[in-house]
Amino acid sequence: MKTRPAEWPKAREGRSLNDTISIAVLPGDGIGPEVTGPALKVLDRAAGIFGFRVSAVEHPAGAGHYRDHGEALPQSTVDAVGRADATLLAAMGLPEVRYADNTEIVPQIDLREIFGLFGGVRPIRAWLPDAVPLKDPRGRDIDFVLVRESTEGLFVGRGKEQADGDRAVRDIMEVTRTTSEKLFRFSFDLARTRRKQLTLVDKANVLGSMAFFRRIFDEIAAEYPDVTTERLYVDACAMAMVQRPWAFDVMVTENMFGDILSDLGAGLIGGLGLAPSGDIGGDVAIFQPSHGTAPDIMGQGIANPAAMILSAALMLDWLGRRREDERLQRAASAIERAVEAALGSGAARTRDLGGKATTAAAADAVLAELKG
Ligand SMILES: NC(=O)c1ccc[n+]([C@@H]2O[C@H](COP(=O)([O-])OP(=O)(O)OC[C@H]3O[C@@H](n4cnc5c(N)ncnc54)[C@H](O)[C@@H]3O)[C@@H](O)[C@H]2O)c1
Numbered sequence: 566m567k568t569r570p571a572e573w574p575k576a577r578e579g580r581s582l583n584d585t586i587s588i589a590v591l592p593g594d595g596i597g598p599e600v601t602g603p604a605l606k607v608l609d610r611a612a613g614i615f616g617f618r619v620s621a622v623e624h625p626a627g628a629g630h631y632r633d634h635g636e637a638l639p640q641s642t643v644d645a646v647g648r649a650d651a652t653l654l655a656a657m658g659l660p661e662v663r664y665a666d667n668t669e670i671v672p673q674i675d676l677r678e679i680f681g682l683f684g685g686v687r688p689i690r691a692w693l694p695d696a697v698p699l700k701d702p703r704g705r706d707i708d709f710v711l712v713r714e715s716t717e718g719l720f721v722g723r724g725k726e727q728a729d730g731d732r733a734v735r736d737i738m739e740v741t742r743t744t745s746e747k748l749f750r751f752s753f754d755l756a757r758t759r760r761k762q763l764t765l766v767d768k769a770n771v772l773g774s775m776a777f778f779r780r781i782f783d784e785i786a787a788e789y790p791d792v793t794t795e796r797l798y799v800d801a802c803a804m805a806m807v808q809r810p811w812a813f814d815v816m817v818t819e820n821m822f823g824d825i826l827s828d829l830g831a832g833l834i835g836g837l838g839l840a841p842s843g844d845i846g847g848d849v850a851i852f853q854p855s856h857g858t859a860p861d862i863m864g865q866g867i868a869n870p871a872a873m874i875l876s877a878a879l880m881l882d883w884l885g886r887r888r889e890d891e892r893l894q895r896a897a898s899a900i901e902r903a904v905e906a907a908l909g910s911g912a913a914r915t916r917d918l919g920g921k922a923t924t925a926a927a928a929d930a931v932l933a934e935l936k937g
Pocket residue numbers: 596655656657658659660669673837838853854855856857858859860861862867868869870872915917
């Protein structure tokens with residue numbers, strides 16, 4: 566049985582092979598830049614060990630850039646993301662920087678929409694078993710991947726709200742056949758590389774868009790008779806995630822449900838500091854921790870860099886599969902093992918995990934464990 570946090574279905578088309586991977590780096594706001602440095606150091610070291618090179622170029626975007634320059638996502642950054650082999654993004658947004666309608670600056674959502682990054686892959690795995698808050702010992706075996714549709718659903722109405730004067734505001738929910746078919750095939754393919762179980766999470770008992778979502782899921786399920794399927798309503802799923810999280814393999818859901826449930830998942834394994842993610846489209850993918858800019862701890866040097874480092878590992882794994890380059894996949898596995906070992910020894914336990922390690926010390930501990 567595969568125990569890796571995520572296995573990507575093989576790309577149908579890959580970019581050209583060479584020894585250098587070009588990545589666009591978007592450090593963003595708050596603790597974003599604080600966890601970016603460690604992740605780049607680990608990437609660089611892994612590249613040295615496994616015989617490839619990383620060319621990383623930083624680009625601006627985020628709430629700070631909006632506050633200082635009047636734009637959240639410069640076109641030059643969008644172009645760089647489009648050109649790069651992959652993008653590593655830390656976190657964006659600052660609660661005090663807002664648009665006139667009081668919403669926040671969220672260029673990460675713009676990027677998902679611009680590049681059609683429909684597959685939000687959020688692996689939830691007990692990297693540090695002691696950090697699992699459940700008393701049931703099976704919590705130590707938690708290892709599932711939540712696939713969050715990331716371009717439509719309840720987020721589609723962003724900026725298109727219908728206001729009825731000052732009495733009400735209506736948001737829109739949209740589920741399209743094209744995106745849902747891609748999303749489900751992606752999720753079934755992912756399940757096939759793991760334990761062959763896929764859970765659909767929806768609200769098909771109440772919302773027409775969700776009933777449509779389920780109908781498309783059922784159609785695609787017929788193409789994958791070897792994958793066991795389960796259908797859960799989102800409320801029941803929230804309970805099941807606490808009662809039997811070890812039983813999940815891959816789950817797939819709508820954008821907003823995935824946003825919420827992936828944080829629940831992170832809570833199950835010790836917090837957002839241990840939760841990496843990848844937003845996958847056709848040819849473009851952006852990897853970023855599931856956490857935000859953590860304004861409550863920014864500037865103190867105590868942020869947990871593990872989620873960002875593990876996101877870099879997911880990026881290498883994705884690139885390795887696309888390019889059919891085992892060096893990148895081996896580097897990804899080595900980074901994951903190093904994070905696990907550094908957490909296990911206590912040397913990478915930052916404050917969120919009950920330890921005392923600083924961001925720099927945690928990163929050094931991971932580097933010390935990184936081996937070929
Ligand atoms: N993907 C993203 O860029 C992203 C995700 C979530 C939130 N945000 C933005 O971040 C800002 C803060 O949002 P929030 O407070 O709801 O969520 P958050 O994830 O920033 O923080 C939630 C809690 O988790 C802790 N935490 C998060 N990451 C951590 C890490 N690496 N190490 C240690 N502790 C960590 C924080 O200290 C905080 O207590 C907002 O502007 C929000 O819009 C951005």
